[in-house]
Amino acid sequence: MRTIDLRGESLTPVGMLASVPRAAQARAEALAAAETIVDDVRTGGEVALRDQAERFDRVTGHAIRVPAEHLAQAAASVDPEVRAALESAIDRVRRGSAAQVPAPQTTEIGPGARISQRWQPVTRAGVYIPGGKAPLASSVVMNVVPAQVAGVTSIALASPPQAAHDGRVHPTILAAAALLGIDEVYAIGGAGAIGALAYGVPGIGLDPVDVVSGPGNNYVASAKRVVAGVVGTDSEAGATEILIVADESADPDLVAADLVSQAEHDEQASAVLVTDSAELAERVAERVAERAAQTRHAERVAAALSGPQSAIVLVDDRAMAEAFSNAYAPEHLELHLVDASAAAERFTSAGAVFVGDQTPVSLGDYMAGSNHVLPTGGQARYAAGLGAYTFLRPQQVIEYDHAALARARAGVVALSDAEVLPAHGEAVEARFAARSGSAAAAG
The missing domain is CATH 1.10.287 (Helix Hairpins)
Incomplete structure (x- = not known):
């Protein structure tokens, strides 16, 4: 990991933003590619989807609309421990999402004059579940449960066809869908899936949705930008990001473990440490190198950690760390600080905040009860993560x-x-x- 030394710098807000490590070129290229892919699906329908499956997923002749028996088989054969974990995650996320549905309210403007505020669910939602480098069965839970809690009655799910599974969607993803009662599933991957959900594909019986949600790589995130205005979207949850703010009290091995845990997602993943302790920075760098070399996806991790989007950032003090973090607006923010709970309120821009060294991002990815579909690329300065509210429309009902x-x-x-x-x-x-x-x- 490279080091960015900001000590002694007096940075303006513009200068702070300029110092943030980002892979801007990768995002620009992804947007151009996503525009082409989405337009091909809009005009070419099933033909375009099959061409993209062959090019990107190395799959031909597969059933794009997943047959019911595939879902049943996946549910019957899923590992019992995985099934139990999924069921527990469903319960936790359902409880966490319930608080995101506001109660209707009526305001009496005066005698005979009232405004009622109600929250209406969209009619139909489309959720995208990555399945390339990692078959994210947990993302099925994170997307479907909030939509169900919001009251959405029609949900379509798309996930890439897998060459290793004869063109089927990954069985664990199918099992999670079956556990949630989702029976409309499509074997479609990447930016093409976002286009298919937004515009519909009559040839395979896929009707357009009202809202598209779900994580993915930068191409998926860019595709959401392309279809924005055609459908509602959640935040552009692209390649994962973790930013850890740590002081001298932090355990360098835990910090390193958490940086590597997110770097294993994708070569474009961002892993950033911000600290005012040069000693901690040095020890973390050593432990990251050791862990990165030993982990299963060592090559992928090495690419992510050596990319321009990852760095160890040295700052003068806590105030500078707070300013840097709020400028970066990370998807995941971990606070490894001696006073983490008290300090959390000053870190205002993040998709989700993980407080203390016993609350790793991995917990939020699976079992915390929070949602792991979060804004990336600095969007946490103005956008929220996925929740029941993503699928709700506030309406005012006026009566005089x-x-x-x-x-x-x-x-x-x-x-x-x-x-x-x-x-x-x-x-x-x-x-x-x-x-x-x-x-x-x-x-």
Whole structure:
């Protein structure tokens, strides 16, 4: 891992952002490629999907719409321990998501005048589950459960066909889908899956969805940007990121273990340590090198850690660490600090915050009850992670009686005249003219 030494620097907000390690070129290239892939699916439908499966997944002749028997077989054959873990994760995420559904509220503006706030689920959701380098069965839980908690009744799931499984979706992903009662599953991968969910593919019976969610690599994240405006999307959850803020009290081996744990996702993964302790930085670098060489996906980890998106960042003090972290706005933020709980409130920009050295990101990936589909690429400065609210639309329901309208009448007319939109005021006045006419006729 390279070292970025910011000690002694007096950085403006712009300068702080410029110092953040990012693989900007990779994201630009992914966006251009995703635009082409999505457009091919929009215009070519099933033909384009099969071409992409052959090019990217090395699969031909597979069933794109997963047959019901594949789901049943996967559920019946899944390892009992994995099944138990999935069931536990489902329960935990369901409980964690329930708090994200706001209760309806009614505001009395005045006598006879009320506004009700309600949260309506979208009709149909499409969830994408990666299955390339890692078959993310846990992501089935993280996407489907919040949609179900929100009240979505139609959910389509897409995941790449696997050459190692005769073109089927990975069996553990299918098992998780079956456990959640999802029976509409498609063997479609990458940016093409996002395009298929957004635009629909009539030839395979795939209707367009209202919201697309799910993690993936930079191509998947870029595809969401391409279809934004056609459908709703969650945040662009691209290649994973971990930023650890640590002080001299931190255990260098735990810090190293957590950096490597996220680097194993993908060559584009970002692993960043921010510390004001040069000694800790040196010890972490040593432990990262040792762990990276010994782990199963050593080659992938080495590529991620040596990329421009990963670094050890030396800062002067805690204030500078906070400023750097908030500028970076990481997907996952871990606080290995002597006062981690108290300090957490000052770290305001992160997809999720993991407080203390006994709360690793790995816990959030599987069993914390929180959601692991989170914004990447700095989007945590303004975007939230996936939750039940992703699938909800706030609606205001306005109801006034005649007396309440009368009390607002003059204001509507005055403002509509000021904006040179007199018909607005006339629409209100018409209700009083109609009443006056009726009263005169009755007299």
